[in-house]
Amino acid sequence: MSNSWERRYRMDLLIVNLRESSIRGNVLVELNKFIIHQSTEAMRMDLGFHLWNSELTFPILLQEVVAVYPKLLDPTILTMTETTRLCNALNVIQCMASHPDARIGLLRANIPYFLNPFLQVSENVMRLLQGVTLSILDLIAELAKFDESYGQEILLLLLDTQVVHLCLHCILHGHQQIRKVATFILVKILMQEKGLKYCCTLPARFLLVIQVLHQLVDKFTCDEIPCLQQIKCVVQCYLCLSRVAWVGGIYDAVRTYFPQQLIDNTFGNITRVSPSSCFSPDDLEIPNMLHQLVLNLTRQPPQ
Incomplete structure (x- = not known):
């Protein structure tokens, strides 16, 4: 049995098992381990494309994100197990975003809007959700690839989701690693002509930056x-x-x-x-x- 065949079999098995709600938490753990073991960018992109095109996978992952919304009102009741499970789901979506076709598909599906509630929280709540915030920013950084196919469409879609304001909020209230990733996203936007124009057109927005x-x-x-x-x-x-x-x-x-x-x-x-x-x-x-x-x-x- 070739390594390539074994890898594809393992990938397909994990994707199928993801549909079983009773074991989904464990499957997400195994899927994250599988992603980590993709030794090349090409392998990671292939996995991302396969995940994006597999039936029900994205809706299932989105369900994992939305399920946490009620606990944002009081994140102290969010357990470590629930936080880890959410981060695992976000990491799988980030793997999807490594492929250009999946990346634009995620943005056309308005994925940032589903993530924004986690970034619009107060400083105290963000302190409790540092791992989740960092996972979301890493995902947005993966989406923010403007020099590839669909680059300008990706930029405009991200700007429509208030990504600049949210990055500034994270720079103000996040810990060091959160600030680092948020600033990285901001500079990628500013280095684009349309992104720079967006940040400078309104005096209040420019002054905030x-x-x-x-x-x-x-x-x-x-x-x-x-x-x-x-x-x-x-x-x-x-x-x-x-x-x-x-x-x-x-x-x-x-x-x-x-x-x-x-x-x-x-x-x-x-x-x-x-x-x-x-x-x-x-x-x-x-x-x-x-x-x-x-x-x-x-x-x-x-x-």
Whole structure:
């Protein structure tokens, strides 16, 4: 029996067993283990496509998500077993989203709207649902692939679900890993022309974006040691915003809320180029971005 045949047999058996409500919790555990053991991206995409096209699988997983809604009113009654089961269901949906056809299918099926209630909670509730919040953000990050097929449709569908506002909410109230993933999603949106326009068209929305980013940098300064990827995402966000700073009279707002910590060497131990004479282009990426950002913010506005 070939490994490929064994893998497909195991996959089909798990999908069929998922329909049995009495054993579904255990099946979700096994399905997550099976996903983890997919050693290549191609294998993961194949599994995602197979899951998406299997009868009843997506409705069953959606049922697992919706079943938790009543307990959002009092998440203290949500047991660890229930939380783990929900995260397992979300991870399977994330595996689906690894395939482009399934990804656009999930968005056309309005999957973000079913996830939003978990992200619209208060800071205290989010603290109790950290694992669930992180699983949802990881799923949204998997959906947010704008440089592939259906990319622009995916962007517009996500923007319609208030994903920017929800990411900002998570940056303000989530723990470090939640903030990291939410900022990653935000910068991917800002790097798209239509996403940048969306964030800058309404003054209130634009002001909220730069205020939240400023508060995030303040967290880095006061009580959190950021990693290189976090700093890079924040700098990329400001760089995107600075490129449209002349439009609509928002230049002064960008400068007012720009955190000086990014350029006053507060994070020099992270962003400084190694003194070695031989360095990779990656070593220069953040310093070059900061240099361009300073240029964008110090130019005189056009008369």
